[in-house]
Structure formats: C-alpha cells, structure tokens
Amino acid sequence: MHTPQAISNFSGGPGALAPIVLQKASQALLALPETGISVLGMSHRSDWFRQLLDQAENNIRTLLDVPSHYHVLFLQGGGSLQFNMIAMNFARGQGTRADYLQTGYWSAKAVDAVRAQTQVHLAWNGANSGYARLPKSEEMSWSARPSYVHYVDNETVEGLEFNRVAGLVDAPLMCDMSSNLMSRPVDVSAYDLIYAHAQKNLGPAGVTVVIVKDDLVQTANAGLPAVLDYRTHIKARSIYNTPPVFAIYVLKEVTQWLLDDVGGLEKMAAINQQKSQLLYRTLDELSDFYKPHAQREDRSRMNCTFDLVNQKLLKQWLTQAQDQQLWGLEGHRSLGGIRASLYNAVSLQDVQKLSQFLKNFAQENA
Amino acid sequence: MHTPQAISNFSGGPGALAPIVLQKASQALLALPETGISVLGMSHRSDWFRQLLDQAENNIRTLLDVPSHYHVLFLQGGGSLQFNMIAMNFARGQGTRADYLQTGYWSAKAVDAVRAQTQVHLAWNGANSGYARLPKSEEMSWSARPSYVHYVDNETVEGLEFNRVAGLVDAPLMCDMSSNLMSRPVDVSAYDLIYAHAQKNLGPAGVTVVIVKDDLVQTANAGLPAVLDYRTHIKARSIYNTPPVFAIYVLKEVTQWLLDDVGGLEKMAAINQQKSQLLYRTLDELSDFYKPHAQREDRSRMNCTFDLVNQKLLKQWLTQAQDQQLWGLEGHRSLGGIRASLYNAVSLQDVQKLSQFLKNFAQENA
Numbered sequence: 001m002h003t004p005q006a007i008s009n010f011s012g013g014p015g016a017l018a019p020i021v022l023q024k025a026s027q028a029l030l031a032l033p034e035t036g037i038s039v040l041g042m043s044h045r046s047d048w049f050r051q052l053l054d055q056a057e058n059n060i061r062t063l064l065d066v067p068s069h070y071h072v073l074f075l076q077g078g079g080s081l082q083f084n085m086i087a088m089n090f091a092r093g094q095g096t097r098a099d100y101l102q103t104g105y106w107s108a109k110a111v112d113a114v115r116a117q118t119q120v121h122l123a124w125n126g127a128n129s130g131y132a133r134l135p136k137s138e139e140m141s142w143s144a145r146p147s148y149v150h151y152v153d154n155e156t157v158e159g160l161e162f163n164r165v166a167g168l169v170d171a172p173l174m175c176d177m178s179s180n181l182m183s184r185p186v187d188v189s190a191y192d193l194i195y196a197h198a199q200k201n202l203g204p205a206g207v208t209v210v211i212v213k214d215d216l217v218q219t220a221n222a223g224l225p226a227v228l229d230y231r232t233h234i235k236a237r238s239i240y241n242t243p244p245v246f247a248i249y250v251l252k253e254v255t256q257w258l259l260d261d262v263g264g265l266e267k268m269a270a271i272n273q274q275k276s277q278l279l280y281r282t283l284d285e286l287s288d289f290y291k292p293h294a295q296r297e298d299r300s301r302m303n304c305t306f307d308l309v310n311q312k313l314l315k316q317w318l319t320q321a322q323d324q325q326l327w328g329l330e331g332h333r334s335l336g337g338i339r340a341s342l343y344n345a346v347s348l349q350d351v352q353k354l355s356q357f358l359k360n361f362a363q364e365n366a
Numbered sequence: 367m368h369t370p371q372a373i374s375n376f377s378g379g380p381g382a383l384a385p386i387v388l389q390k391a392s393q394a395l396l397a398l399p400e401t402g403i404s405v406l407g408m409s410h411r412s413d414w415f416r417q418l419l420d421q422a423e424n425n426i427r428t429l430l431d432v433p434s435h436y437h438v439l440f441l442q443g444g445g446s447l448q449f450n451m452i453a454m455n456f457a458r459g460q461g462t463r464a465d466y467l468q469t470g471y472w473s474a475k476a477v478d479a480v481r482a483q484t485q486v487h488l489a490w491n492g493a494n495s496g497y498a499r500l501p502k503s504e505e506m507s508w509s510a511r512p513s514y515v516h517y518v519d520n521e522t523v524e525g526l527e528f529n530r531v532a533g534l535v536d537a538p539l540m541c542d543m544s545s546n547l548m549s550r551p552v553d554v555s556a557y558d559l560i561y562a563h564a565q566k567n568l569g570p571a572g573v574t575v576v577i578v579k580d581d582l583v584q585t586a587n588a589g590l591p592a593v594l595d596y597r598t599h600i601k602a603r604s605i606y607n608t609p610p611v612f613a614i615y616v617l618k619e620v621t622q623w624l625l626d627d628v629g630g631l632e633k634m635a636a637i638n639q640q641k642s643q644l645l646y647r648t649l650d651e652l653s654d655f656y657k658p659h660a661q662r663e664d665r666s667r668m669n670c671t672f673d674l675v676n677q678k679l680l681k682q683w684l685t686q687a688q689d690q691q692l693w694g695l696e697g698h699r700s701l702g703g704i705r706a707s708l709y710n711a712v713s714l715q716d717v718q719k720l721s722q723f724l725k726n727f728a729q730e731n732a
Binding site: 006007009010011012013016017024025026027029030036037038040041042043044045076077078079080081083084093112113114116117155162197199203204205206207209223224225226227240241242243244246247303312327328333 | 373375377378379380381382383388389390392393396402403404406407408409410411442443444445446447449453470473478479480482563565569570571572573580589590591592593594606607608609610612613616621693694699724
C-alpha cells in the first residue's frame with residue numbers, strides 16, 4: 001500500500017486533507033461505526049444525516065464565531081454558481097449596479113459571470129498591473145448606491161490575499177472566501193454573505209458553504225427558481241434536494257479536526273503564518289534565483305506564486321520537485337511559473353521540505 | 367469492524383453501492399494506486415482526472431450505446447437544478463408552453479419548479495387518482511407545438527415506471543431517469559435530453575449525468591449565466607468549474623463494475639427483473655396482508671411501494687425488519703407505508719431475505 005504521508009501535496013485545489021480525516025472517511029465508505037452501512041448508502045432524510053448536518057453547522061459556528069442572525073448553508077455548484085446566485089437574489093434591475101473589485105483571475109470570472117444579470121461597476125481593476133497587488137482603500141471608487149459589493153478575499157491564481165475587510169460602503173458585502181475560509185479567524189459580522197467551496201480548506205469538491213445574514217436574505221428578489229433562491233435552502237435546512245452527503249460528511253470531519261486536533265482557528269492561523277513566512281523568506285533570500293509574483297504586503301498565506309529568474313530552468317525545477325515527492329507545484333495555466341498552495345492540511349514539514357528543495361536547486365544551478 | 371454485507375439496504379436513495387466499488391473507493395481515499403495520493407487531493411486539471419472523466423464517459427457510452435451526436439456531461443445540483451436548466455435553456459418565452467406529464471411526486475416537483483419560467487401544460491395529471499398508475503398513450507393530450515416535453519421515467523415515491531418511451535409528439539423530449547438509468551438498456555436516440563442524479567444506480571449524491579443531443583443544444587436560449595448553460599459544460603468538457611471529483615471517481619467505478627462484473631445492462635436488467643418479480647409475487651400471494659400501491663402494469667422495478675392491509679401493524683413491521691438487518695424500508699413521508707428500493711446494488715439475496723420476512727411476518731400476525 002502507498003503511504004500518502006510520503007508525498008507533499010501543494011496542489012492549488014482540490015487540496016490536501018489531514019490524514020486523520022482521510023482515514024475516518026476511508027472507514028466510513030465501508031461502514032459507518034454508528035450504523036454499520038456505508039456513508040454512501042445513508043439516506044439524507046435519516047436521523048444520522050440530520051445530526052451530521054447539525055454537527056457540521058455547529059462546528060462552523062464555533063470555529064468562526066458565527067452570530068446567530070446568520071444562516072449556514074451547504075449547497076452544490078461551487079463558487080461559480082454562487083457568482084450567479086448572488087446576482088439573481090440581490091442585483092436590483094434597471095438603473096442599479098453592483099460593485100466589484102477585480103483583483104485577479106477569480107474575481108474577473110465573477111464579473112464575467114454576472115454581466116448578463118446586472119450592470120457591473122469595477123471599483124478597482126488590477127488587470128493592467130498584471131494582478132500583482134491589491135488596491136489600497138483610497139484607490140477604490142465605489143458607486144453611490146450599489147445593490148451590493150463583491151470581492152474575492154484570496155486570489156488563488158495570482159497569490160494575493162486581503163488582510164482587512166475591503167468593502168467600506170453602505171451596501172451589502174459579499175465575499176468569496178473559497179480559498180482561505182477556515183485558515184484564520186474571520187469577523188463574520190463585517191460581511192452580509194460569505195461563501196466558500198470546500199476543496200481548499202473544508203473538504204472535497206462538491207459542497208459549498210454559504211454564511212448569510214438573515215436581514216439580507218429577507219430582501220432577496222422574488223420569482224426565482226426555488227433551487228436558486230437562498231430562502232429555499234434556509235427553509236429546508238440544506239436538504240431541499242439531496243445534498244452531497246459524502247462531501248458534507250468529510251467537511252464535518254475536517255472541522256472536527258480543526259476543533260479537536262488543531263485547537264481552533266487562532267492556532268491554525270499561527271501555523272499557516274509560520275508556513276508562509278518560511279516559504280516567502282526562503283524566496284526572498286534567494287532573490288537572484290526566484291521571483292515572487294505578488295507585491296510583498298499583499299502576499300497570500302494560502303498560495304505562494306513565483307517564477308524562476310531563469311525561466312528556462314522551470315521545467316527542470318518542476319520535474320525534480322515531483323521526483324522528490326513535492327507535488328502540484330505547476331502554476332495556474334493563466335500565469336505560468338510555480339504555485340505552492342499552503343492550505344491547512346499542508347504541514348510545516350511539507351513546507352520545510354519545499355524550502356530545502358528551493359535552496360538545493362538554487363545552489364546546484366547557480 | 368462492521369461488515370456492511372450483513373445489512374440489506376433498501377433505501378430510496380442515496381442507495382446501496384456494490385461492495386467492490388466501496389472497497390476501491392475506501393482505498394482511493396487513502397491513496398490512489400496510480401498516484402500515491404488521496405483521490406480527494408487530486409487536481410481536476412490533472413491528467414489523471416482527465417483520463418478518469420474520459421473513462422467514465424466511455425463507460426456510459428458503452429453501457430447505453432450512446433450515439434456519437436449526443437454529449438455526456440457530469441454536472442452538479444441534482445435533478446432539481448436540471449428541472450430549471452431545461453426550462454432556462456429550452457423554454458421559448460411568451461405564447462409558448464412546455465408539456466409535462468404529472469405522474470407522481472417528482473414530476474409534480476419538476477412542474478412546480480419551472481412555473482415561473484414557462485407556461486406549463488399538463489398533458490396528463492395523475493394526482494386525482496393518487497398517482498397509482500401511469501397514463502395510457504391515448505390519455506395524453508399534447509399541445510400543438512410545445513417547446514418541449516418532460517416526464518419522469520420512474521417515480522421513486524409512488525413506485526411507477528414507464529416501460530415505453532412516453533413522448534410521442536414532434537417536440538424535444540426531456541426525460542428524468544434519475545432512479546432507473548443504468549438499470550436496463552435504453553434507446554437513447556428516442557430522447558433529446560436524459561438526466562439522472564447519481565445516488566440511485568450511478569454513484570454518490572453530488573453528481574448528475576446529462577446525455578443531450580447536439581442538435582438540441584444548438585437551439586438553447588441566449589443570454590444565460592454560463593454555469594447554467596449546457597453549452598458551457600460541453601465546451602469545457604465538464605470542467606468549466608471544479609467538478610465533484612470523488613463522486614465522478616465512484617461513478618466510474620460503478621460503471622466499471624456494471625461492465626466487468628455484471629456484464630452489461632442486458633444482464634443487469636435480467637437481475638433486476640428477477641428481484642422485482644420475486645418481491646411483487648410475494649406481495650400478490652399475500653394479498654390478504656399486503657396491499658401494493660401501483661397498478662400492476664405500471665409497477666416499478668426500482669421502487670416497490672406497498673402497505674399493510676392492517677395499517678396498525680406498520681410500526682411493528684418496520685421495527686422487526688430493521689432488527690433483521692433489512693434497512694431503509696419506511697415509505698416516503700408523502701405516501702407513508704413501505705417502500706423497498708431495489709437499485710442495482712441490492713442483490714437477489716437481499717430480496718430473498720425481504721421476501722422471507724414478508725412471509726414470516728404475515729404468518730405470525732395472521
């Protein structure tokens with residue numbers, strides 16, 4: 001049998017998950033300890049699943065200290081469907097516009113996705129600067145009364161991450177935290193709607209967490225297809241239609257691991273800080289050899305993007321990394337270069353191995 | 367460790383899966399033999415996943431003999447999202463209507479789901495007859511030129527199943543085969559669009575298979591959100607956004623099991639025939655004691671619904687069944703009574719156990 005621990009998985013997503021979670025899930029596929037049958041054969045209308053869903057929700061509420069006037073939902077369709085559900089539910093028709101920060105690949109996708117549904121105003125657009133930095137507060141130019149504001153808290157492709165709440169206008173604030181939710185504490189009350197697909201820090205691809213303020217939901221547009229209306233899922237407590245049972249099961253185990261093994265998000269944040277600092281420090285020390293993409297103050301703790309000064313060595317670098325069990329390091333196809341994703345389940349040891357490899361490779365090819 | 371084989375799972379869905387599939391999936395969660403890392407940590411942009419997706423598609427094409435001018439897609443959102451995607455893509459606006467057969471709980475849900483999107487004409491409505499039978503061809507009254515026709519091939523709640531292609535008008539034919547696709551051969555060319563969520567005969571909840579004719583797709587409405595437009599997913603070959611990697615992995619293993627272990631859909635159909643015949647025969651022989659819901663010629667091979675003549679014994683029946691490791695037999699909350707779902711992975715032995723229990727219980731309580 002292969003030992004998964006031998007490989008360090010720096011994939012941009014779906015990302016690595018903690019070994020203890022994988023072991024529990026592996027057992028649950030054969031037979032759940034509580035029921036004796038496979039988790040894949042459990043009805044979503046069973047008491048077992050209702051308890052699982054409640055536990056998953058409670059874990060999220062505990063970890064993020066979610067106020068009671070926010071709903072926690074488990075949906076399908078990923079971030080891409082959220083792009084459109086937000087516009088369907090909260091864009092306000094003729095004469096109104098929604099404000100977006102366009103800070104990278106994913107926020108640009110969000111903007112493209114909704115253009116048929118609402119007029120969009122870009123309060124900032126980083127395209128011309130190659131998405132190498134985030135806007136300062138004074139650079140953002142908001143509409144007078146946008147129907148809502150949308151931004152992406154962490155751009156996985158370019159490796160940019162906000163270290164503050166970015167929307168400052170008097171409008172509902174929607175935030176895509178797909179790639180950094182659960183990596184640090186969040187002041188949920190600063191947002192009206194937060195969403196995150198699971199496949200970075202939460203679990204397997206196929207389930208999306210939405211945390212939405214009750215006040216906001218009460219204002220959703222009428223006449224929507226039920227399955228695309230947040231109110232439907234709130235009323236049905238996430239089982240309007242069959243939910244992705246297995247993905248939610250794993251998400252519950254991941255949040256349990258964060259609570260019981262890691263000890264909460266303050267501790268997770270400290271570990272993540274240590275990991276990314278080590279990696280960026282290594283790159284900065286070898287600046288003759290490696291070239292980080294993001295401007296220093298906007299560097300993502302989750303996705304570290306860089307290139308080789310001598311790009312001709314890139315292929316060799318990637319091949320040697322893979323040979324040394326350092327996986328998933330190829331940059332996103334839109335940016336090229338190298339991307340090391342340091343999601344929660346990537347350990348400090350994994351990053352130490354990568355850091356050592358960065359040094360060795362630089363030395364050998366100096 | 368619990369042995370899943372000891373329990374017979376007659377759940378209405380998510381349903382049982384073959385033990386060999388569960389074993390492979392359990393191992394894959396720890397480490398895929400091909401890559402050494404967990405299936406949950408595999409990137410959907412990897413060669414491994416592209417091959418997996420191709421293999422899953424090829425298996426479906428082989429099993430169902432899908433003509434080459436049909437696309438095979440793997441989507442999220444279940445049957446409920448398909449209800450609306452069909453209307454969004456193919457309903458034709460003012461003055462037009464779409465024809466639906468309302469034959470039970472699920473087709474009624476489909477009708478409700480799209481009322482805001484299109485005018486609906488019910489070519490038949492079985493509500494008044496308690497959804498105890500399907501319409502005969504001469505009972506269906508079609509519109510002159512509906513934008514499309516929609517029906518549900520197998521009603522899981524009531525246990526009704528078509529044994530023929532039902533739409534006979536010159537209009538695109540959309541069919542929900544969520545609960546019986548892969549249980550028997552299908553003449554795909556008779557339909558324009560077939561969809562099925564996975565959690566009955568295909569795999570875990572969280573992935574939905576759509577088989578759609580290229581001619582039809584070319585006529586889809588303009589201006590749709592990309593993620594809700596079939597053309598987006600065809601162009602992106604099902605990885606427009608991150609797909610549910612694990613659910614597709616299991617689906618591939620299920621279709622592989624159908625091909626290699628079962629030997630194809632003719633053989634699967636023969637086994638399913640044997641299973642349902644045994645169960646219905648047992649019920650018919652004990653007609654003083656048990657009361658099948660569906661009219662004989664419309665009985666579903668997948669979901670056998672019945673009640674006790676003496677309904678006071680129902681609770682006792684369900685408790686004793688559970689004690690004897692016969693699981694998931696409670697009827698859907700909308701109909702009550704008993705439902706035995708006989709999806710592909712339910713074995714003839716499982717049905718023999720159930721049949722014996724039916725006899726014993728009747729004798730003991732005569």
